[in-house]
Amino acid sequence: MATASLSATPRTDKGTGVARKLRQTGQVPGVIYGHSRQPQSLAINTRELERLLSQVNAASTVIELSVDGAVARTLIREIQRHPFKRQILHVDFQELVAGEKVTVSVPLRYIGTAEGVRNAGGILEEVMHQLHIRVDPSAIPDHIDVDVTNVAIGHSLHVSDIVLPEGLTVLDEEDATICVVAAPKHVEPTPVEGVAAVPEAAPEPELIRKPKAEEEEETK
Numbered sequence: 709m710a711t712a713s714l715s716a717t718p719r720t721d722k723g724t725g726v727a728r729k730l731r732q733t734g735q736v737p738g739v740i741y742g743h744s745r746q747p748q749s750l751a752i753n754t755r756e757l758e759r760l761l762s763q764v765n766a767a768s769t770v771i772e773l774s775v776d777g778a779v780a781r782t783l784i785r786e787i788q789r790h791p792f793k794r795q796i797l798h799v800d801f802q803e804l805v806a807g808e809k810v811t812v813s814v815p816l817r818y819i820g821t822a823e824g825v826r827n828a829g830g831i832l833e834e835v836m837h838q839l840h841i842r843v844d845p846s847a848i849p850d851h852i853d854v855d856v857t858n859v860a861i862g863h864s865l866h867v868s869d870i871v872l873p874e875g876l877t878v879l880d881e882e883d884a885t886i887c888v889v890a891a892p893k894h895v896e897p898t899p900v901e902g903v904a905a906v907p908e909a910a911p912e913p914e915l916i917r918k919p920k921a922e923e924e925e926e927t928k
Contacts, residue, residue, distance in 0.1 A: 710769040710850045714760055716740070716750040718776050727798070736796050740773065740782060742803030750775065750801075757796060761787070767813040767838075768848050773801055781845065783810060804845040811879065813838045816886070817851040824861030824889035831890050832856060839867070840879040847875050854886055864888035 716738065719726075727737040734754050741747040760771075766784045773782045782801040789796055804810065815838050824830035839852055854870060868882040 709846060709848045710764060711772060712760055712764050712769055713772045713774065714752065714756060715774045716752045719749045719751050722749055731795070731797070736799055738799040738801065740775065740780065740801040740803060742805065744805060745803060748775070752799065754796065757799065761796075765815055765850070768815070768850070770804065770845060770848065771801065780804075783812065783845070806846075807844065809842050809844050809877075810848075811840065811842050812848055813840050814849055815851045816854050818854050818856055818887065820855050820857035822856045822859040822889045824859060824863065828861040829892045830861040831892060832859075832887060833890050834887050835864075835885045836867075836880075836887070839870070841872075842877040842879060843875060847873070849873060849876075856887060856889075859887070859889050861889050861891055 717735075719730075719737075730737050730751055731754070735751045736754050736757055738750040738752050739747050740750060766787065769784075771782045771784060773780050780801075781804045783804060784799060785802045786798075786800040787796060788798040802810075816834075816836060818832070818834060822830065822832050825832055843849075852870065852872065854865065856865065859865060865886040865888075866882065867878060867880050867884045867886060870878075870886065872878065
């Protein structure tokens with residue numbers, strides 16, 4: 709299980725204007741919620757948040773969020789960004805409760821070289837990059853390995869083929885394709901600059917009429 713630490717400051721003011729002023733002062737508005745607590749508005753240092761997000765997988769990392777001296781174990785549930793500037797506009801944290809399972813997205817890590825790639829020049833196409841699972845927060849994996857070593861050309865792996873750690877419940881369809889080893893694509897030869905292509909010889913036309921000399925011989 710991956711964990712990280714972050715600090716936040718509680719705030720009481722709300723509204724679009726307040727959120728805009730927070731961003732202008734280098735802070736990101738946020739909220740922490742959970743079934744055992746009332747939603748609480750927060751302010752998070754923008755640089756610290758961006759640094760954290762650049763180092764972890766936000767969807768599956770447990771964030772130990774320090775708020776006013778108290779530490780809560782949380783998951784980031786939503787990150788709102790500006791559509792063009794990619795600026796973080798708002799972030800939602802869900803407080804975790806021991807023994808209460810949560811739904812998370814865990815990245816897939818492909819390991820090995822597929823048999824179809826090694827011996828037949830195939831191409832490994834990664835169809836899925838993450839798996840949706842339900843798990844206890846204390847057992848959230850950093851990633852899930854997918855061993856592709858024995859996948860031949862033209863064959864694929866599905867969700868049901870993945871060996872999972874105990875305690876995980878997969879929410880994706882069992883027959884969903886994880887990856888496939890496709891045949892290599894045919895590449896047309898590239899013409900060499902300065903060398904004209906030699907045209908194919910035109911086929912000789914089929915003779916429909918007899919030559920004139922033969923016609924004259926037959927009329928004699």
